[in-house]
Amino acid sequence: MSGANTLTIEQVISAARQIPSLSVLVMEILASFDKKDVNFTDLVRKIGRDQGLTARVLQVANSPFYGNSGKIGSIKGAVVVLGFHNVRSLVAAAGLINQFPISEIPSSFDRLSFWHHNIGVAVCAHHLAKISGRDESLAFTAGLLHDVGKLVLDAYFNKNFAAVRACCAADDVTMVMAERAELGLDHAQIGYELTRRWRFPAPIQKAIRDHHNPEYEPNSLTDLVHVANVLSHMLDFDDRNSDLMPSLSVAAWTRLDMDHDMLPIQMAEIERQYASMKLLAQE
Amino acid sequence: MINIERLTLDQVETGMLLAQDVCNPNGTCLLSEGMMLSAAMIAALRQREVDYVMVSQEVPLTLEESATLEAGIRARIERLFRVAGTDPIMLKLRNTLLQYRLSALNKSNSPLKLED
Incomplete structure (x- = not known):
């Protein structure tokens, strides 16, 4: 592989080093996903001190979906109504989205639409985790960041990424296929390197790495993100960057024990949740 | 199909659904989106000199x-x-x-x- 746009993993890792670290608060929240003895009160107090994050979370908490229009005025109030775990996921999401400002550099890659797709995958993964009794917070965060490698490409390898998108359009292939052809690596690998640097819980790192290839190291979180990605494309949560269905791994679908007949009910619920959750990303 | 319309208080009818929060000029929320208008609510809005509200209505398709x-x-x-x-x-x-x-x-x- 030696095209004009080829990237090495070393180039990617050195770009990832330039990305500012996550705030201490967001790191602490992410680390708490793995812990059993979390000091809820302390974490809620710290979140409440961050006005930007608090405002975003309250916007979602007050959306019609939760039926509390305008009534929730503080993080403490949000915890009472939504539960600590949901609030924690929302705060982590708002913090991560802030890390990559939506209109940072001019590019034909639509970042708002990017976040809408990723929020869609987060909502799907969260819902699938809930109905199958798996960890909902991990699923939400892994879904939210599954494509973060694309942002690294857009921010640091703009020219190469433009070639990838041109290839998608010309050959009518998914982005991951175009990346492998043009760059010799893909956004899943890049996302893995970045979340390793950010010391995310290991299952999230692996779910991001394998979301297009769930057979590599089968794991229920990877399966959730893989299936959630397919559902999110199906429900058209991102209509500006891609409108091509990725293929679904039958093995992942079977391992999750998904009931196909229940899918319409799940989709209706996912669409309802998505309508509120997309408020996390706004221009 | 759902149709969202801006109606004056003389045009609204009881049973209509609010498509947007109704706030008074200093930003206080009087009624929230999704509520169904009752005669009492319409009278209360009139008293507070609200001019119009946004309502959503189901319109059958041809x-x-x-x-x-x-x-x-x-x-x-x-x-x-x-x-x-x-x-x-x-x-x-x-x-x-x-x-x-x-x-x-x-x-x-x-x-x-x-x-x-």
């Missing part, structure tokens, strides 16, 4: 409109699944999505069906 929407749904799904080929699980997903979208269309269109 047969033509409904056929256009259905064609749009089919074309969109065709586009999404254009390279999925004959993979059985993709075909199954495609069919589920089509039924899901069409049933949502029919549901929003039920008043017309009843009249037929």
